[in-house]
Amino acid sequence: MRRPPDWLLVLALAAGVFLWQRTVFPLWHIDLFHIQLAALSWHTDSPERMYTNYDSYDQWQAEWYRPQADRLGAWGDANAYFYPPYLAGVFAPLSDVNVSVWRNSLFVINILLLFVFASQILRLSEERVTTRGFLWALALVLLTYPMARATKLGQIVPLLAALFWEGLLRLRTSRIASPILLGSVAALKVFPAGWLLWPVLKRRWSLLLGICAVIAAAFSLSLALMGWEIHRNWFDAVREFGSVVYSFFGNQSPAGWYTRAVLGHGMTGPYFEPTVHIRVIRLLFASCFLGSTVVLLIRARRLELPFALEQALLLSGILLALPVTWEHYYLFVLPPLGVLICHEWQRQRTWMAHLLAAAAFFFTMKLTHFYGDDPIGRIASGSQCLGLILFWLYCATLVWRFTSARSASV
Numbered sequence: 001m002r003r004p005p006d007w008l009l010v011l012a013l014a015a016g017v018f019l020w021q022r023t024v025f026p027l028w029h030i031d032l033f034h035i036q037l038a039a040l041s042w043h044t045d046s047p048e049r050m051y052t053n054y055d056s057y058d059q060w061q062a063e064w065y066r067p068q069a070d071r072l073g074a075w076g077d078a079n080a081y082f083y084p085p086y087l088a089g090v091f092a093p094l095s096d097v098n099v100s101v102w103r104n105s106l107f108v109i110n111i112l113l114l115f116v117f118a119s120q121i122l123r124l125s126e127e128r129v130t131t132r133g134f135l136w137a138l139a140l141v142l143l144t145y146p147m148a149r150a151t152k153l154g155q156i157v158p159l160l161a162a163l164f165w166e167g168l169l170r171l172r173t174s175r176i177a178s179p180i181l182l183g184s185v186a187a188l189k190v191f192p193a194g195w196l197l198w199p200v201l202k203r204r205w206s207l208l209l210g211i212c213a214v215i216a217a218a219f220s221l222s223l224a225l226m227g228w229e230i231h232r233n234w235f236d237a238v239r240e241f242g243s244v245v246y247s248f249f250g251n252q253s254p255a256g257w258y259t260r261a262v263l264g265h266g267m268t269g270p271y272f273e274p275t276v277h278i279r280v281i282r283l284l285f286a287s288c289f290l291g292s293t294v295v296l297l298i299r300a301r302r303l304e305l306p307f308a309l310e311q312a313l314l315l316s317g318i319l320l321a322l323p324v325t326w327e328h329y330y331l332f333v334l335p336p337l338g339v340l341i342c343h344e345w346q347r348q349r350t351w352m353a354h355l356l357a358a359a360a361f362f363f364t365m366k367l368t369h370f371y372g373d374d375p376i377g378r379i380a381s382g383s384q385c386l387g388l389i390l391f392w393l394y395c396a397t398l399v400w401r402f403t404s405a406r407s408a409s410v
Contacts, residue, residue, distance in 0.1 A: 016142025183214025293317030362387030
């Protein structure tokens with residue numbers, strides 16, 4: 001079996017550590033404080049302040065966000081809260097503390113997740129677990145800009161992605177833990193619920209029922225304890241969030257990239273209301289990536305596709321179909337990327353290896369230095385998006401080859 005030389009492993013680890021710490025420090029808390037603030041609104045009997053719409057955003061920031069941020073030691077731009085109310089309710093007793101308590105706790109968790117993701121890559125590959133293999137997987141995680149960026153911002157998405165993949169990895173061994181993990185993540189973040197296409201296509205009805213039961217139980221309990229009004233506010237906030245397209249460079253969806261590179265919207269602007277033009281573009285992207293993904297998976301539903309490949313195609317198709325795909329969402333595709341790199345290395349070199357290498361480069365690398373409000377900078381601002389598109393093309397091509405080979409043999 002072919003394997004890369006040890007000197008390359010040492011170089012990859014050194015580069016990973018260097019690039020990771022360069023991106024992570026100094027630590028920010030901009031993507032964590034909105035959760036703490038929502039928890040504080042429930043803790044102080046001010047649930048009406050947990051969510052805000054865009055029309056009231058400036059007033060909400062001046063009257064609620066900024067005074068509490070100054071009191072608790074937060075700084076930076078304000079972010080609105082979009083998670084379900086029960087997340088804030090759970091952490092309400094811990095909300096009235098200095099932001100450093102929350103930030104340092106999450107930093108420790110994200111450090112541990114570096115090793116969790118590496119171990120998940122090895123388990124997904126179904127290769128024999130070795131120290132060398134683990135270090136290669138760890139090097140990939142360290143080199144991945146979305147992981148470092150999420151750690152800097154104070155994002156909980158790496159934790160959700162790790163829990164999601166833990167659920168996927170337990171599909172064959174646990175009928176209880178797997179639905180609980182997958183359902184819990186889908187109940188917190190809307191887009192992973194799109195993964196439910198997989199048990200539908202596979203006719204895994206008991207798995208589907210278990211996941212839906214977990215989601216229903218979470219919201220039923222939340223409704224019973226927190227009331228309907230706060231959940232209606234959450235639904236309105238999420239619906240409004242899904243109706244706009246953020247042109248900010250952190251939005252690495254094809255729609256976000258299009259608004260910057262083609263429509264010329266600024267890379268630090270917040271959002272804009274979608275015109276008929278952008279609605280059509282969003283529909284085209286959804287049809288291209290998610291529609292084609294579903295067609296391919298239906299075509300291959302009677303085949304035993306490699307699990308990593310199947311999940312990579314579905315998850316990348318979902319992410320590319322969304323109008324807003326923040327960089328850290330890409331971590332949901334990180335474990336299969338590592339596995340497919342390993343498999344490609346062991347095969348004979350073809351043009352597919354070069355396609356995957358290009359995908360991995362743009363997927364993992366921090367290229368923000370090249371972003372800018374000039375035509376070249378706007379094109380460069382979709383570097384992560386380009387990497388995911390190339391990865392989707394790689395997965396789609398492999399699945400097409402599997403199905404074509406099966407058709408030819410029948």
